[in-house]
Amino acid sequence: MTVPYGTRLAARMTRRLGRACVYTPSARLALYLALRRWCRPGGRVLMSPVNDDVILFVVLAAGLRPVQAPVSVWDGNIDPDAVPESTWRGLDAVLTTNLYGMPDRVVEIRRRCDQLGIPLIEDAAHAIGTHVDGRPVGTFGEAAAFSLSKHTAGMAGGFLAVDDPRDRRELEALRDDLLVPGRLRADLETALRPLARSAVRRLGLVRPVWRTLQRLGLLERDGYRMDLHAARLAAGAHKAPSLTAYEPWVRVDLHTYRARQGPLVRGQLGVRLAALDRTLTRCRAGVTRLSDSVWATPLLRERAHDGVLPLFRVPLLVQDRDTLVDRLVTHGVVAGYLYDPPLDDYAGEEFADPSPAPGPARWFASHVLPADPLQAGRILRALHREGTGPARPPGR
16 A cells, blocks of 8 residues: 555644645645635635745635735734624635744634634644644634745745544545656755755854845846736636646745655654744744834744743834844844735735725735744844834824
């Protein structure tokens, strides 16, 4: 009997969560599997507009209509109280974000989904190790997508955790149909890239390496968002659901997102997964330091008092954010995971239903600085040296 692909890694995550897990080469492929399994083509999915553009394209690739939700001005996650009743009644699913590891109001959202009889799918890519009411994020919905390229810095790997273990075989079969053959060269690059990144940081070479990549045009994004290419994107709608039709958008920053990785990559991911709890402990220490700073939000401080979250990035609110991001490179800090402008402004009404209250998303997206808690000391020193002022929403 053939052992399913990634069984050992999936078993580790299953023990951690207490839910059946399917291994995938990436979180974006895991999310696509969930959307295909629980949503009918043409369905409407509520999501936060403060999110990676890749996730928008995954939703479109699954043949679904993204519906942008009002969000909290403090964390960019869905504000369920601000979603109009007419919007709730027209939904086919809800996709949470848990942005930077700050949990969505998932208990309330789960309750609304139950009332409406629609599935809840959790994007837990930023939130491995985060708990709500004593339960791990990723155990509230019908399914949850996790990433190993975030907290473990594995540059690959993901899981789809499911509520009903009977769904696992079906999802494994769908995954296998979507996988493409891997290549030894790509596996070597994936295995070596985290080591190279650590060496660059340890040797103090972040600034020259980053500036060189910018000058040589080796970064896939010139700004925070990739180019939309609206005409080409619209043509893909006639072929959805289809990952192939949306490949140019879904693969950005991770071209091997559905490549069948060999034992070299999966072995390295196993080592990193075994060290996850130690990494989360270091994250909590960094979150504590950043939560005590003047740039922390009231919500972040409140969460810290209730129990420190092992955030992937700490959302600090700063003045003149875009200028600061460029200046931080001189201090050896590259600020990634900036989702500005919000998805409805970025994609337009042709590709997404706009939020009925876009103001909070626009303000948060333009002022948030996602700070790596593992670099808390370096970031705090840089902010003080730059004389960075804290930002607060108008009227707050």
